[in-house]
Structures are given as C-alpha cells and as structure tokens.
Amino acid sequence: MRNLRFTISYDGTAYSGFQIQPNADTIQNRLEQAVYMLTGESVKVISSGRTDAGVHAKAQVINFITTSKIPVERWCLALNTRLPKDIVAHTAEEVSLSFHSRKAAKRKTYCFTIRSARFPDVFHRNYEYHHPTHLNVEAMREALPCLLGEHDFTSFCTVRTDKEIKVRTLYEARLETEADDLSSDGKIVRMRLIVSGNGFLYNMVRIIAGTLLQIGEGKRPSSDMQRILEAKDRSQAGPTAEAKGLTLWKVEY
Incomplete structure (x- = not known):
C-alpha cells in the first residue's frame, strides 16, 4: 500500500x-x-x-x-x-502511511475577495463578492487586530456546527487593497481579507467577512468586532458572506 x-x-x-x-x-x-x-x-x-x-x-x-x-x-x-x-x-x-491531510495540518490560510465598485467584473464574478458602494477600508482594518491570538470564536460560527470546542488561534488577519483608476465607472478597489490560523470553524471566515463589510458600510463601529468576539453569540455578528468570494489559499504542515 x-x-x-x-x-x-x-x-x-x-x-x-x-x-x-x-x-x-x-x-x-x-x-x-x-x-x-x-x-x-x-x-x-x-x-x-x-x-x-x-x-x-x-x-x-x-x-x-x-x-x-x-x-x-x-x-x-x-x-x-x-x-x-x-x-x-x-x-x-x-x-508515510500515517499521514492524514486534515489531522497533520498546522496552519491554513484563506482569502476572501471583495470588489468595491459600481458594477461587477464579469470576468471575476465567480471569485469575488461584489459591493456596489463605498467601503471604509481603514475602519475595516482597525477591526481586525482583536481577532489575533487564541479565542473562542462561537460568535463567528454557524449554529449548525457539530464542533463542541470553538477555540481557535489566528496568526494573521489583514486587509490588502488593489486600486485601478483607469476604469470608466470610477475608482475600483479590490480588497482581499487574508486570514491564517491553526483551524477554522464552519463558515468562520465568511461570517468575519460579513461583519467586516457592515463595518465598512458604517453600520457598525470598528470596536464592535471586539464586543462580538467576547459575546460568544452568533446573533451578535454580521451575516455570512457569499461563498464565491472565499478561496482556500494555502495549507502548511
């Protein structure tokens, strides 16, 4: 074998x-x-x-x-x-015969891509979440540091999960931007939420992204991310963002 x-x-x-x-x-x-x-x-x-x-x-x-x-x-x-x-x-x-892809993984990185522009990009429509109005990028960035380290991420996990232990460690949570001023519909900003950790709960990255989008829209202050994390209550967080914006980027062993 x-x-x-x-x-x-x-x-x-x-x-x-x-x-x-x-x-x-x-x-x-x-x-x-x-x-x-x-x-x-x-x-x-x-x-x-x-x-x-x-x-x-x-x-x-x-x-x-x-x-x-x-x-x-x-x-x-x-x-x-x-x-x-x-x-x-x-x-x-x-x-080796003992190797197991899931159990042996030490670190995983996900990327959630957001396109903030008036119109969607027809060529990338299956790989990014389209947001038609302005997002406050700096406010979104300010919300992320509190997620770093070991925490109970119950607030950012679907209630349908079968995981009893919801403690995970995030090593990285950052927002990258890419601007294009040449488009006819105005300035386009493509954002990439990069999240890296020792493991992730069901819908965890998508719920973080959905909450971050509300912060970018001005519906929540940046400080709300800390409050949501501490609440350990899914109802306190934002919606689950669309799946098509999410990509499993890298797995490390």
Missing part, C-alpha cells in the same frame, strides 16, 4: 462543496471517480478541510491510500486527463 499526497486547485462554482453528499456533485466525488477510472480502485480521498458549496481552492491538500504501482511523477497528468477542467492536480508525492 502507498499513501499519496496531492496539492490540487479547483473552481468550486459548480459543486456542492468538497465532501461527498447524496445526489450532489462534489469535489471529493470527482476525485474518487478519477482514481477509479485510472486504477479500478475505490479509494477514500481525505482533504485538509471540507470547503463549502461555491468555495474555491488554490492549494488544497488531499491524500489517499492506493495499491497502484503507477510512478508518483505520472499521477498528476493521469488524474488531470480524467478530471473536469475546473479541478487540477499540481503536485504529487508519496508520504
């Missing part, structure tokens, strides 16, 4: 998330189908995290056990010819 680890990327637009679900098209299902077409084996693909419907991945990490003797350097090309065009395997390596 061999344990193979891959780095993959995917456009999650057409899928009902990563995890296999009854009567639904998922990333895991497509990967397992591709392995079956290649080797005739029914494998269980393990991922570093189960992204939601519509969420993308730049560098998701997966692994599975196989008895196939196909050389590791040939796996990516072989899988890619059997995968849809919106899922791509980039790297492959053989790892």
Whole structure:
C-alpha cells in the first residue's frame, strides 16, 4: 500500500462543496471517480478541510491510500486527463502511511475577495463578492487586530456546527487593497481579507467577512468586532458572506 499526497486547485462554482453528499456533485466525488477510472480502485480521498458549496481552492491538500504501482511523477497528468477542467492536480508525492491531510495540518490560510465598485467584473464574478458602494477600508482594518491570538470564536460560527470546542488561534488577519483608476465607472478597489490560523470553524471566515463589510458600510463601529468576539453569540455578528468570494489559499504542515 502507498499513501499519496496531492496539492490540487479547483473552481468550486459548480459543486456542492468538497465532501461527498447524496445526489450532489462534489469535489471529493470527482476525485474518487478519477482514481477509479485510472486504477479500478475505490479509494477514500481525505482533504485538509471540507470547503463549502461555491468555495474555491488554490492549494488544497488531499491524500489517499492506493495499491497502484503507477510512478508518483505520472499521477498528476493521469488524474488531470480524467478530471473536469475546473479541478487540477499540481503536485504529487508519496508520504508515510500515517499521514492524514486534515489531522497533520498546522496552519491554513484563506482569502476572501471583495470588489468595491459600481458594477461587477464579469470576468471575476465567480471569485469575488461584489459591493456596489463605498467601503471604509481603514475602519475595516482597525477591526481586525482583536481577532489575533487564541479565542473562542462561537460568535463567528454557524449554529449548525457539530464542533463542541470553538477555540481557535489566528496568526494573521489583514486587509490588502488593489486600486485601478483607469476604469470608466470610477475608482475600483479590490480588497482581499487574508486570514491564517491553526483551524477554522464552519463558515468562520465568511461570517468575519460579513461583519467586516457592515463595518465598512458604517453600520457598525470598528470596536464592535471586539464586543462580538467576547459575546460568544452568533446573533451578535454580521451575516455570512457569499461563498464565491472565499478561496482556500494555502495549507502548511
């Protein structure tokens, strides 16, 4: 037996998330189908995290056990010819049989992209949240430092979660901006919320993003982020932002 680890990327637009679900098209299902077409084996693909419907991945990490003797350097090309065009395997390596993509992960980074402009960008519409009016970027930035460190993130977790322990550690939470003054509809600002931590609760980044958008709109002060965190109450936070703005950026081991 061999344990193979891959780095993959995917456009999650057409899928009902990563995890296999009854009567639904998922990333895991497509990967397992591709392995079956290649080797005739029914494998269980393990991922570093189960992204939601519509969420993308730049560098998701997966692994599975196989008895196939196909050389590791040939796996990516072989899988890619059997995968849809919106899922791509980039790297492959053989790892110890004890390796588990989720349990071994030490740090994950997500990126939530916001386009603040009068009109949406037709070419990036599936990868960013469109906000048609001005956002106060500085107020949004001022709200983020309080999230750093180890906290109970109950306020930023869906009530549907099955996780009893909601303590996580954030190492990084920052807002990057990119401006373009050449557009005919005025100044465009594209923002990227970069959040890195040892793990994330269900919808955690999207709820942080939704709360941050309300701060940018002037509906909440920057200081409200601290109050929401301490409240440990989901009803105190903002809405869950759209999935299409979120991308799993990187996983570190």
